[in-house]
Amino acid sequence: MDMLINGNFIDLDEKISVFNPANNELIDTVPFATRKDAKDAINAANAAKKSLENISSRKISEALYEVSQELSRELDDFARIISLESGKPINAARDEVKRSVETIKLAAEESKRIYGETVPLDAGIGGKGFIGFTLKIPLGVVGAIIPFNYPLNLGVHKIAPALAAKNSVVLKPSIQAPLAALKLAEVMNQYFPPGAINVVTGKGSQVGDELVVNELVNKISFTGSVETGTMISQKAAMKKVTLELGGNDPLIVLDDANLDEAVLGAVRGSYLNAGQVCIAVKRLIVDQNVADEFAERLTRETNKLNMGNPLSPKTDVGPLIDEEAALLVEKTVNDALKQGAELLCGGQRDGNFYTPTVLDKVTPDMDVVQNETFGPISPIIRVNGIKEAIMVANGTRYGLQASIFTENIRHALKAAREIEAGSVMINKQSTYRTDNMPFGGFKMSGMGKEGIKYAVEDMTRTKLIVLNAGN
Ligand code: NAP
Numbered sequence: 001m002d003m004l005i006n007g008n009f010i011d012l013d014e015k016i017s018v019f020n021p022a023n024n025e026l027i028d029t030v031p032f033a034t035r036k037d038a039k040d041a042i043n044a045a046n047a048a049k050k051s052l053e054n055i056s057s058r059k060i061s062e063a064l065y066e067v068s069q070e071l072s073r074e075l076d077d078f079a080r081i082i083s084l085e086s087g088k089p090i091n092a093a094r095d096e097v098k099r100s101v102e103t104i105k106l107a108a109e110e111s112k113r114i115y116g117e118t119v120p121l122d123a124g125i126g127g128k129g130f131i132g133f134t135l136k137i138p139l140g141v142v143g144a145i146i147p148f149n150y151p152l153n154l155g156v157h158k159i160a161p162a163l164a165a166k167n168s169v170v171l172k173p174s175i176q177a178p179l180a181a182l183k184l185a186e187v188m189n190q191y192f193p194p195g196a197i198n199v200v201t202g203k204g205s206q207v208g209d210e211l212v213v214n215e216l217v218n219k220i221s222f223t224g225s226v227e228t229g230t231m232i233s234q235k236a237a238m239k240k241v242t243l244e245l246g247g248n249d250p251l252i253v254l255d256d257a258n259l260d261e262a263v264l265g266a267v268r269g270s271y272l273n274a275g276q277v278c279i280a281v282k283r284l285i286v287d288q289n290v291a292d293e294f295a296e297r298l299t300r301e302t303n304k305l306n307m308g309n310p311l312s313p314k315t316d317v318g319p320l321i322d323e324e325a326a327l328l329v330e331k332t333v334n335d336a337l338k339q340g341a342e343l344l345c346g347g348q349r350d351g352n353f354y355t356p357t358v359l360d361k362v363t364p365d366m367d368v369v370q371n372e373t374f375g376p377i378s379p380i381i382r383v384n385g386i387k388e389a390i391m392v393a394n395g396t397r398y399g400l401q402a403s404i405f406t407e408n409i410r411h412a413l414k415a416a417r418e419i420e421a422g423s424v425m426i427n428k429q430s431t432y433r434t435d436n437m438p439f440g441g442f443k444m445s446g447m448g449k450e451g452i453k454y455a456v457e458d459m460t461r462t463k464l465i466v467l468n469a470g471n
Contacts, residue, residue: 006044007194021087033202038210048195064108107160143211161455242448247400257405269429329375399442
């Protein structure tokens with residue numbers, strides 16, 4: 001597929017190969033863009049700012065609705081592309097497209113709700129006789145950088161609010177999964193002026209870095225790892241920056257929890273997209289009074305999962321994005337076993353696939369719980385009561401989302417208030433996300449919020465107008 005710069009679909013002699021992680025077969029190639037292509041896209045986006053500002057909010061909203069409808073019509077094609085390029089099971093890929101349709105509709109609605117306010121200037125010294133009001137105006141050019149694991153909806157979460165607030169965008173998708181973003185560009189390009197949306201396929205160290213350092217880019221909206229996000233925040237200087245980074249979400253099970261719900265939450269949360277989800281459940285913190293029963297039930301349910309071809313609707317767990325990722329998960333599990341963890345099921349690698357794995361008797365200091373493991377691993381940490389559970393939940397550098405299963409409202413609210421995370425779910429696993437909710441982590445998991453209303457707010461700036469009304 002070709003990349004989109006200034007309304008033109010562009011190919012280059014140098015290509016990036018895109019492989020299917022399920023069988024390592026070549027699916028397609030995309031242009032291997034360089035810093036120069038990124039600069040061309042940024043210049044085009046900068047030039048498009050005026051034409052976007054001249055479009056009424058009503059027309060922007062209509063255009064976004066048209067895009068959402070076209071995505072909906074092409075749901076099957078988009079889902080197949082996502083599944084092929086990322087290894088995501090087809091049912092989950094279809095869910096991602098449905099959510100993207102919804103995300104764009106939310107942006108279409110939000111584009112009509114960008115309000116300023118009147119300011120009571122006469123409350124200040126020298127303010128008598130003056131009228132003040134604010135306008136929410138576009139930031140200008142938004143640079144968007146996304147990872148491989150939600151190659152469509154993460155792009156939509158940046159492009160749609162940017163356009164809703166009349167900003168132009170340059171998106172850099174992951175080189176591992178750039179195809180859904182390019183197909184999205186094909187759809188969107190029909191409804192917006194040239195340069196409003198640009199999608200450039202190149203490496204983070206070149207195309208991504210150019211977005212971060214180029215002075216014409218007003219905001220960086222980044223989703224990816226803590227390591228890359230930290231580097232970006234240091235380099236972005238005077239730009240606005242939103243960082244949606246890695247997670248290590250705890251799921252607490254107290255001894256009064258409904259274990260059916262807790263086990264279901266753990267299975268759904270740990271193995272969604274083979275654990276390659278920022279808000280996947282990464283640590284199971286279980287009261288020792290129910291730990292044996294919980295571990296036994298979790299193992300039973302985990303063993304029922306089907307691992308295999310992502311295009312089959314019967315598949316629950318697909319491959320990891322590549323062999324390097326699978327080897328890393330294998331090493332993390334083996335290290336935990338050497339440190340004393342107990343393997344209850346899984347623990348096998350076959351090429352890019354890694355079997356869903358339950359580890360028991362894990363301790364809070366082990367790497368498998370200190371760092372984000374991007375794979376289908378459920379490590380059980382046994383604790384004694386709510387106080388220790390919260391302490392363990394807070395014992396890593398991450399703070400994206402968290403969850404607690406208990407029938408005790410006081411314990412639930414204590415955990416909700418004391419866990420350092422952007423969201424806490426009560427009796428629901430942390431993979432819960434609707435596209436309108438404020439989403440974004442604390443601590444090293446990020447900075448700023450997405451969720452359409454919040455992203456739109458963040459993609460505007462406030463201008464004050466003062467009118468000398470006399471008297
Ligand atoms: P990553 O390695 O940080 O890559 C993310 C993106 O950043 C890719 O497009 C990458 O380009 C680009 N990049 C790399 N170096 C860069 C640089 N120097 N300057 C600018 N851009 C650069 O992350 P990943 O491994 O693909 O994704 C997994 C991570 O994303 C996990 O930690 C996961 O938790 C996190 N994530 C967070 C959220 C959230 O909403 N909080 C959602 C999904 C995923 P290349 O194409 O060259 O790799």
